[in-house]
Amino acid sequence: MIAFPNIKINLGLSITEKRPDGYHNLETVFYPVALEDALEIRTSPNADRKFTLHQHGMEIAGNPEDNLVVKAYLLMDKEFHLPPIEIHLYKHIPSGAGLGGGSSDAAFMLKLLNDHYQLGVSEEQLEVYAATLGADCAFFIKNRPIFAEGIGNIFSPAELSLNGYQIMIIKPNVFVSTREAFSNIHPHRPKYPVREAIQRPVQEWKDTLINDFEASVFPQHPVIGEIKEELYHQGAIYASMSGSGSSVFGLFAPGFVLPEIDWGTDVFCFKGTLNK
Numbered sequence: 001m002i003a004f005p006n007i008k009i010n011l012g013l014s015i016t017e018k019r020p021d022g023y024h025n026l027e028t029v030f031y032p033v034a035l036e037d038a039l040e041i042r043t044s045p046n047a048d049r050k051f052t053l054h055q056h057g058m059e060i061a062g063n064p065e066d067n068l069v070v071k072a073y074l075l076m077d078k079e080f081h082l083p084p085i086e087i088h089l090y091k092h093i094p095s096g097a098g099l100g101g102g103s104s105d106a107a108f109m110l111k112l113l114n115d116h117y118q119l120g121v122s123e124e125q126l127e128v129y130a131a132t133l134g135a136d137c138a139f140f141i142k143n144r145p146i147f148a149e150g151i152g153n154i155f156s157p158a159e160l161s162l163n164g165y166q167i168m169i170i171k172p173n174v175f176v177s178t179r180e181a182f183s184n185i186h187p188h189r190p191k192y193p194v195r196e197a198i199q200r201p202v203q204e205w206k207d208t209l210i211n212d213f214e215a216s217v218f219p220q221h222p223v224i225g226e227i228k229e230e231l232y233h234q235g236a237i238y239a240s241m242s243g244s245g246s247s248v249f250g251l252f253a254p255g256f257v258l259p260e261i262d263w264g265t266d267v268f269c270f271k272g273t274l275n276k
């Protein structure tokens with residue numbers, strides 16, 4: 001059985017307070033975009049080992065046991081005593097990008113196992129499992145535009161559609177550690193709450209829909225801020241860093257001819273059309 005874990009972008013990201021457990025409460029709208037990995041599972045004839053991970057495409061740091069798809073499998077195996085499996089993971093989504101690639105792989109692994117082995121786990125319970133694997137992970141169970149609070153796992157409806165808008169995502173060859181990015185943040189209540197800013201026309205988002213990480217990440221990695229400026233220069237209606245970086249996305253009007261830009265070597269670029 002195969003699935004195609006996609007990315008998220010953050011539309012606004014307010015870090016509102018530090019919690020006693022060290023994590024941060026935040027407010028954001030998660031929006032799914034069709035930049036996808038491919039993830040396949042098969043029951044293994046080899047009963048000697050619980051899992052075998054075959055990895056393709058972009059490289060990820062760490063051992064197989066560190067991979068979030070394996071962590072997701074082991075979590076479900078503990079609960080449901082699953083058969084041994086072969087996992088094929090083809091990475092197209094860059095890591096350290098703020099696009100939630102690893103979290104998405106993990107959430108899709110939970111859903112794949114639930115479907116393939118007919119475990120009958122509810123969506124709510126899958127979200128609970130997902131949240132133990134990563135703060136971003138629970139979103140990918142529902143995987144539709146949604147307003148999120150708490151550490152990113154308390155959801156309520158977000159009434160917006162960007163259907164037909166075009167998107168460009170650029171990730172320079174810069175790795176931003178999510179943990180480190182959070183440690184440089186001074187949590188505060190936003191001037192324009194995300195929930196309100198998102199209701200305004202996209203043309204107004206430039207001044208009101210803010211990603212709090214930009215203020216500390218841009219001075220450390222000026223290239224990221226330069227990419228955002230260039231996207232506006234090229235005609236984006238709205239541009240922002242996603243998550244804690246280092247990728248930046250630009251939203252362009254439906255029908256706009258996306259520019260051909262030479263971003264240089266080592267820069268990842270994705271172009272697509274939003275369909276949610």
Ligand SMILES: C[C@](O)(CO)[C@H](O)COP(=O)(O)OP(=O)(O)OC[C@H]1O[C@@H](n2ccc(N)nc2=O)[C@H](O)[C@@H]1O
Nearest residue numbers: 022023024103134135136137151152178179182243244
């Ligand atoms: C920045 C975002 O991408 C916005 O969507 C997410 O909040 C990050 O979520 P994530 O990558 O799934 O984060 P995790 O892998 O769970 O956590 C990485 C580290 O980020 C910090 N962290 C994460 C999420 C959160 N709400 N508060 C935090 O302080 C913690 O130090 C944690 O050890």
Ligand SMILES: Nc1ncnc2c1ncn2[C@@H]1O[C@H](COP(=O)(O)OP(=O)(O)OP(=O)(O)O)[C@@H](O)[C@H]1O
Nearest residue numbers: 067068095096097098099100101102103105136243
């Ligand atoms: N399946 C996976 N895909 C990508 N990274 C993984 C995976 N499993 C574990 N990781 C580890 O997780 C780290 C973060 O990867 P991820 O792709 O989620 O980054 P990100 O875009 O910064 O995500 P986020 O938006 O959640 O902060 C990587 O450094 C990598 O070592």
